[in-house]
Amino acid sequence: MISGKLVAATVALAVATPLPTGWAGRTADCSPPRGTMSIGESWAQRRLNLPEVWRLTRGSGVKVAIVDSGVDTTHPQLTKVRRRIDLTDTGAGDCVGHGTAVAGIIVGTENRGVPFAGVAPEATLISIKQTNEENGEVRLLAHGILRAVQLGADVINVSVRAPDRPELKAVVAYALAQDVVVVAAAGNVTKDDGTSAPAYPAAYPGVLSVGAAGPDDARAESSSTATPVSVLAPGVGVTSTSPGRAYRENLEGTSFAAPYVTGVVALVRARHPALDQSAVRRRIRLTADGGAGTGTGAGMINPLLAVSAILPSESVAIAPDEPVPLPAEAILPAPVEDARAVAIATWIALVSTVAAILAVLVRVVIPLGRRRGWRPGRVGSGG
CATH class of the missing domain: 1.20.5 (Single alpha-helices involved in coiled-coils or other helix-helix interfaces)
Known part of the structure; x- marks a missing residue:
């Protein structure tokens, strides 16, 4: 349990941290990758069997925040974006394409004739733009997480790999203390990286750290093993929304696996509103399909089980109350x-x-x- 003093210090630290210089007035180089207008059904859509889950919940009433590169709200499947915050002073739009793809995986609404939809299509989204480039600034990331908590987010998605910094650690601890589920990408291994280092905030205690998996449910080779992983989610051959009312296929990385888990968190919080963030994380781990090897955690997420499983540990068996005795005057004595x-x-x-x-x-x-x-x-x- 986090003490009140630590929470107060966390807020003070995050708010007092000055924003990075050089952002104000920066001209955005807005050239997101070109997408396609025609897509086929991805293996991830089939694997997660979302239509069956939507019989129980579609995430209504849950606020999801993504701290990313912004969102293109002109996309017809991104109608659930309720608020956009720009911390970069370059405009709330997405000039990278990353945030738009993350948003689509979480809250993309159903569109007739399009074989793609988000995991929680009735959840509402808060977009907090913390970067206008491939790599962001840690202090802006910390400010973005803090802002998401202040705006009442129930779950925060961080598809960013950052170094360990005191302000980042403090604000994540603050989010957890405010009963917010924090989902983060475990990071990728690239040819340039060689052996990867732990990714933050995914490596912090209490964070749902997500690794990437392929169609065989095995960990993708690009998914980091240096970061402790909670669960796996589709992170190879992923399809999602793209700026310009388009789509992108064959996306790869833990950045796109994390929003699948964030969507499942939204479904669980909608279906089981009494569960705190710790119980939500535990439910998602316990209902996963089982991991095998380093970097797999509890294995591939199982959305249907996550929202429908009955976990004995969540409902403590309580002996029935003793019957209340009747008052003495309620029982008439036998007549003489x-x-x-x-x-x-x-x-x-x-x-x-x-x-x-x-x-x-x-x-x-x-x-x-x-x-x-x-x-x-x-x-x-x-x-």
Whole structure:
């Protein structure tokens, strides 16, 4: 449990940290990768079986924040973006394409004829732009996470690999203390990197760290093993939205695996609103399909189980309450036997019986006596 003093210090540190210089007035080089207008169904859509999950929940009422490169809200499937914050002073649009793809995986709404939709299409999105380039600034990332908490986010997606910095660690701890689920990419291994170092904030305790998996549910070769991984999600051959009302296919990396988990978190928080952030993380790990090897954690996420499984640990068995005893006046005492009344009733019953017998005799004997003239009857001999 995080103390109140630490929470206060966290906020003070993050707010007091000056924004990086050189951002104000910077001209944005807005040239996102060109997308395509025609796409096929990706293996990730089939693997996660989202239509079955949507029978139970679609993430309604949950606020999701992404701290990324902005979002192109002109895309027809990104109608759930409710607020855009720009920390770069370059405009809230997405000139990289990264944030738009992340947003689509989380909250992309269904569109007839398009074989793609986000994991939680009825969740609402807050876009916090912290970079206008491939690589962002750690202090802006920390400010973005803080701003997401202040705006009431239920889950924050960080598809960014950053170094360990005190302000970043502090603001993540603050988010967790405010019951916010933090989901982060575990990082990628590239040919330039060689052996990778842990990625932050994914490596911080309490963060849902996400590795990338391929169609065989195995860890992708590009997914880092240096960062502790909580679960895997589709991170190879991924399809999502792109600026310019387009789409991109064959996306790869933990950056695109993390939003799948963020979407599942939104579904769980909508279906089980009483669970705190720790219980939500635990549920997602326990319902995953099982990992095998370093960097796989609990294995591939299972959205249907995550929202529908009954976990005994979440419902503590409680013995039924003892029945409340009735008040003394509610139970009437047995009446005391009245001997005189019993005797009178007995005599009345006896007299009534005798009277009934006499009445029968009168009806039978008197007519018979009249017919005989009241003479005694004769008894015949036995011979």
